[in-house]
Amino acid sequence: MDDSLHNRIAADIRRRILSGDLQVGAAVPSESQLCSQWNASRGPVRQALGALRSEGLIGGGRGKPPVVLRQSISQPFETFMSFSRWVAGIGGTPGQRTLEIARRPADASVADALGLTEGTPVVQLLRLRLIDSRPTMIERTTFIEPVGRLLFDFDCDSGSIYAYLASKGIDPPHANHVIDAVAADTTDSSLLEIPTGAPLLRERRLATSVSGEPVEYSDDRYRPDIVSFSIENTESAHPALARIAERKTAS
Amino acid sequence: MDDSLHNRIAADIRRRILSGDLQVGAAVPSESQLCSQWNASRGPVRQALGALRSEGLIGGGRGKPPVVLRQSISQPFETFMSFSRWVAGIGGTPGQRTLEIARRPADASVADALGLTEGTPVVQLLRLRLIDSRPTMIERTTFIEPVGRLLFDFDCDSGSIYAYLASKGIDPPHANHVIDAVAADTTDSSLLEIPTGAPLLRERRLATSVSGEPVEYSDDRYRPDIVSFSIENTESAHPALARIAERKTAS
Numbered sequence: 001m002d003d004s005l006h007n008r009i010a011a012d013i014r015r016r017i018l019s020g021d022l023q024v025g026a027a028v029p030s031e032s033q034l035c036s037q038w039n040a041s042r043g044p045v046r047q048a049l050g051a052l053r054s055e056g057l058i059g060g061g062r063g064k065p066p067v068v069l070r071q072s073i074s075q076p077f078e079t080f081m082s083f084s085r086w087v088a089g090i091g092g093t094p095g096q097r098t099l100e101i102a103r104r105p106a107d108a109s110v111a112d113a114l115g116l117t118e119g120t121p122v123v124q125l126l127r128l129r130l131i132d133s134r135p136t137m138i139e140r141t142t143f144i145e146p147v148g149r150l151l152f153d154f155d156c157d158s159g160s161i162y163a164y165l166a167s168k169g170i171d172p173p174h175a176n177h178v179i180d181a182v183a184a185d186t187t188d189s190s191l192l193e194i195p196t197g198a199p200l201l202r203e204r205r206l207a208t209s210v211s212g213e214p215v216e217y218s219d220d221r222y223r224p225d226i227v228s229f230s231i232e233n234t235e236s237a238h239p240a241l242a243r244i245a246e247r248k249t250a251s
Numbered sequence: 252m253d254d255s256l257h258n259r260i261a262a263d264i265r266r267r268i269l270s271g272d273l274q275v276g277a278a279v280p281s282e283s284q285l286c287s288q289w290n291a292s293r294g295p296v297r298q299a300l301g302a303l304r305s306e307g308l309i310g311g312g313r314g315k316p317p318v319v320l321r322q323s324i325s326q327p328f329e330t331f332m333s334f335s336r337w338v339a340g341i342g343g344t345p346g347q348r349t350l351e352i353a354r355r356p357a358d359a360s361v362a363d364a365l366g367l368t369e370g371t372p373v374v375q376l377l378r379l380r381l382i383d384s385r386p387t388m389i390e391r392t393t394f395i396e397p398v399g400r401l402l403f404d405f406d407c408d409s410g411s412i413y414a415y416l417a418s419k420g421i422d423p424p425h426a427n428h429v430i431d432a433v434a435a436d437t438t439d440s441s442l443l444e445i446p447t448g449a450p451l452l453r454e455r456r457l458a459t460s461v462s463g464e465p466v467e468y469s470d471d472r473y474r475p476d477i478v479s480f481s482i483e484n485t486e487s488a489h490p491a492l493a494r495i496a497e498r499k500t501a502s
Contacts, residue, residue: 069363074429112320178325180479181432181450199432199450228431231482 009030009038009048010091015132017057017068028058028066055090066161073131074230081200083129083137084160095130098156099191110142113217123148127156128191135192136226141218154227172215179203179229182221193221199224260289260299261342266310266383268319269477279309279317306341324382325481334380334388335411346381349407350442354396361393364457364468374399379442386387386443387477392469423458423466430454430480433472443474450475 013029029037034045049066052058056074058066073090087094103123111118122142129137143151147170154164165171179181182202189196200221207216264280267273280288285296297502300317303309307325309317327426338345353375362369373393380388398421405415416422433453440447451472458467 072431178450178479179430179482180323180475181449181452182475195309197448199434201430201432224431224433228429231428231430 004044005038005040006044006047006051007091008035009040009044010051011093011132013048013052014055014057014090014092017052017071018073018134020071022068024068024070025240026068028052028068030065042175051091072224072226072228074089075227082160082162083139084163087131092131093133094160095133096157097128097130098125099126099128100126101151101156106142110217113204114142114144114214116144116214122147122181125151125156125161131226134226135223137222138188138222139218139220140163141216143216144214147215170215172209174204174212175207177203177205181224184221188221194223201228203229254287255295256291257295257298257302258342260285260291260295260379261302262344262383264299264303265306265308265343268303268322269324269383269385271322273319275319275321276320279291279303279319292295300335302342310383323475323477323479325479332411332413334390335414338382343382344384346384347408349376350379350380351375351377352402352407354399357393361468364455365393365395367395372396372404376402376407376412382477385477386474388471388473389442390469390471392467394467395465398466421466425455425463426458428454428456432475435472439472442471444476452479454480 013022022028031042031045031049034040034048035042038045049058053066056069057071059069073092084094101123103121105119106114106116106122108118110116110122110124111120114122116122122145125139125143125148127139127143128135129139129142142148147165150165150168150170151161154161162165162171172180179201181199184192184194184196184198184200186196188194188200189198192200194200201224203218203220203222205218205220206214209215231248264273273279277302282293283299285291285299286293289296300309304317307320308322310320324343333401335345335347342361354372355375356370357373359366359369361367361373361375362371365373367373368475371473373396375397376390376394378390378392379386380390390500393399396417401416401419401421402412411495413422431453432450435443435449435451437447437450439445439451440449443451452471452475454471454473456467456469456471457465460466
């Protein structure tokens with residue numbers, strides 16, 4: 001992760017917002033306060049505040065003093081990337097704790113999702129993902145065996161699995177995501193530090209190869225007080241069709 | 252809604268799947284059973300099964316007997332349209348029960364979302380939305396007053412508010428959606444017929460005019476056992492960027 005001053009200033013304020021130390025509506029320290037706190041010039045301070053504004057965490061600017069707008073981070077769907085890359089991209093520190101990696105026969109639901117016969121060996125990974133050391137998401141990922149076996153040679157706690165697999169030539173170009181909500185089970189509850197039954201934002205993802213073969217199926221559960229998904233779209237000029245004519249990239 | 256035979260056959264099977272009468276993995280009645288049940292030829296029966304397959308509710312085809320794949324309906328984000336139009340598009344019958352329409356001063360959170368001063372009059376709508384008479388979603392929508400006042404001349408239970416507003420020239424071309432999960436409150440619980448605290452899939456939407464002015468802000472809560480959102484995307488050939496090069500429309 002980029003260790004420059006503006007990133008460290010932004011990371012510090014982001015951590016204070018996400019931890020609840022700075023609540024919604026609270027004033028963010030002023031430019032001059034931040035300059036003296038960090039012994040910094042205006043440049044890096046303004047850059048840090050600009051980053052937090054573009055993440056939607058703080059408002060203000062154009063003369064208004066900055067205040068906290070919300071305490072969760074949106075993950076734009078316009079970008080399709082790994083959790084690690086996404087967190088690094090918003091200036092946070094991604095973390096991961098691999099709880100299990102196992103080769104086992106596919107059960108019925110996983111076999112169905114991956115288009116395999118029940119009992120075919122697959123590689124399954126259970127990982128806790130963190131933002132700035134805070135438990136944020138649980139990943140239950142199943143890889144087809146020829147792909148998953150590559151992970152036995154990789155330290156899954158060292159960084160992005162997807163970057164590693166891409167370096168091995170495994171880079172599924174297409175994914176389908178289904179998003180819903182589920183109640184936290186006991187595993188979710190203890191790892192994400194929330195009560196059993198608390199609502200979680202779930203993304204189930206099926207990634208397929210160039211030839212359309214399923215490669216990976218994942219059930220990812222996010223704490224909705226930390227992460228939400230955002231999408232922008234634009235309607236056609238012909239409302240009867242209501243199809244998307246153009247799509248803007250979220251900032 | 253289209254009352255043709257294939258639509259009625261599809262609606263009947265869809266209702267049986269969504270109600271749990273046909274569980275995941277259960278066999279869907281065969282073509283010949285459906286032909287004799289409906290006194291129909293193969294054409295409409297195949298058309299009905301094809302529609303359910305494209306919605307992802309049933310599998311099979313190519314010689315395999317159809318079975319139920321899942322009991323919730325995906326709402327593709329590639330199409331930006333009203334709930335009514337979406338439900339009609341998948342061959343269901345959309346319904347609505349308007350519980351309240353009120354002109355009142357904007358509270359702090361709504362004023363913030365719409366960029367108004369707190370206390371500015373707005374028009375707020377609380378509606379229960381149904382698919383095939385089943386409570387599916389609760390809409391809490393706030394319109395800026397010049398738009399919302401048009402609704403006092405409209406029977407909000409008669410159909411799509413968005414089609415009506417579009418006919419009046421109000422047709423915001425841009426929307427930002429934020430998706431997360433929340434626990435059902437007592438209103439959600441009684442209207443959606445679920446326990447208090449049950450997880451709901453929430454979409455918060457801010458629609459803006461051509462000139463970028465906020466027009467409408469909505470907090471929509473879906474039963475996740477009935478509706479989920481789906482997104483397909485395609486990765487660029489350059490994984491380091493991980494931007495979308497192309498976007499397929501979900502079927």
